Amino acid sequence: MKKICEILSALFSPLLVPTYGMLFASFLTILNYLPINLLWTAIGITFVITGLVPVSAIIALFRSGVISDPGLNDRKERFIPYGIVVLCYVGCGFFFYKANAPLWLPMFFAGASVATIINVVVNKWWKISAHAAAMGGLVALVFRVVSSHYALYNMNIWLSVVVISAGLVMTARIYLERHTLWQVIAGCMNGFFCVYLLSMI
Numbered sequence: 001m002k003k004i005c006e007i008l009s010a011l012f013s014p015l016l017v018p019t020y021g022m023l024f025a026s027f028l029t030i031l032n033y034l035p036i037n038l039l040w041t042a043i044g045i046t047f048v049i050t051g052l053v054p055v056s057a058i059i060a061l062f063r064s065g066v067i068s069d070p071g072l073n074d075r076k077e078r079f080i081p082y083g084i085v086v087l088c089y090v091g092c093g094f095f096f097y098k099a100n101a102p103l104w105l106p107m108f109f110a111g112a113s114v115a116t117i118i119n120v121v122v123n124k125w126w127k128i129s130a131h132a133a134a135m136g137g138l139v140a141l142v143f144r145v146v147s148s149h150y151a152l153y154n155m156n157i158w159l160s161v162v163v164i165s166a167g168l169v170m171t172a173r174i175y176l177e178r179h180t181l182w183q184v185i186a187g188c189m190n191g192f193f194c195v196y197l198l199s200m201i
Contacts, residue, residue, distance in 0.1 A: 005172035012169045014085070014116075014134035018050040018092065019043065021108060021141050028158060029150045031102070042096070049092040050085075050109075057084045073178060075127040082120045082130075089113040104144060104199045111195030112137050118190050129179045129187030135166035136191030143192075144199045 012020075025031055026039040058081050062070045067077040093109030115133045122128045142162050146155045170184040179187075 005175045008169055008172040009131060012131060012135060014130045015051045015054050017134040017138050018112060019047045021138050022046040025105060028153060029145050032152055045095065046092055050088050054085050054088050075123050078123050079120060082116055086113050086116045089116060107199045107201055108141050108195055111198040114198065115191045115194035127179060127183055129173055129184045131173050132170050132184040132187030133191035135169050136188035137195040138162055139166050140192040140195035144196055
């Protein structure tokens with residue numbers, strides 16, 4: 001069971017969830033009308049900016065001794081890595097904004113940035129869950145696509161998949177004793193409302 005929870009935590013890392021969101025947006029929404037090579041380029045750019053860049057920065061911080069655990073399980077060591085993640089989210093959102101993407105797409109990244117900033121502030125006193133915030137943001141993206149009729153297909157299955165996935169990730173974080181029930185609930189609510197409200201703009 002522990003191994004399954006560790007795999008879930010790795011697969012749904014906050015550094016990978018934006019790429020999943022971009023995959024979802026590319027192939028299940030009106031963006032799917034764009035050329036396929038353009039969509040894969042956008043997905044690749046998202047992965048590099050929100051995934052590879054912060055991972056590389058975290059590894060560099062670990063090797064230089066700034067942080068003691070690349071998993072960032074010590075909340076006191078999260079400030080600098082989270083700051084880097086925020087900059088990456090903002091950078092990715094700005095890229096899509098300048099690329100004239102539908103506004104709800106860059107606002108997905110803006111919402112993720114705001115949620116991460118809130119996590120940074122709360123984290124000074126309480127270890128709120130970044131994994132849960134990321135999954136809450138992904139759920140919010142799907143809800144926004146459905147409620148605004150941007151989807152090309154019936155989204156009942158996909159909505160169920162992301163909600164169940166969020167629940168599994170939150171359960172895994174509790175099982176691994178990384179967070180308490182209230183910490184994952186607070187994280188999920190933070191991510192959901194930041195993304196859902198900002199994507200209304």
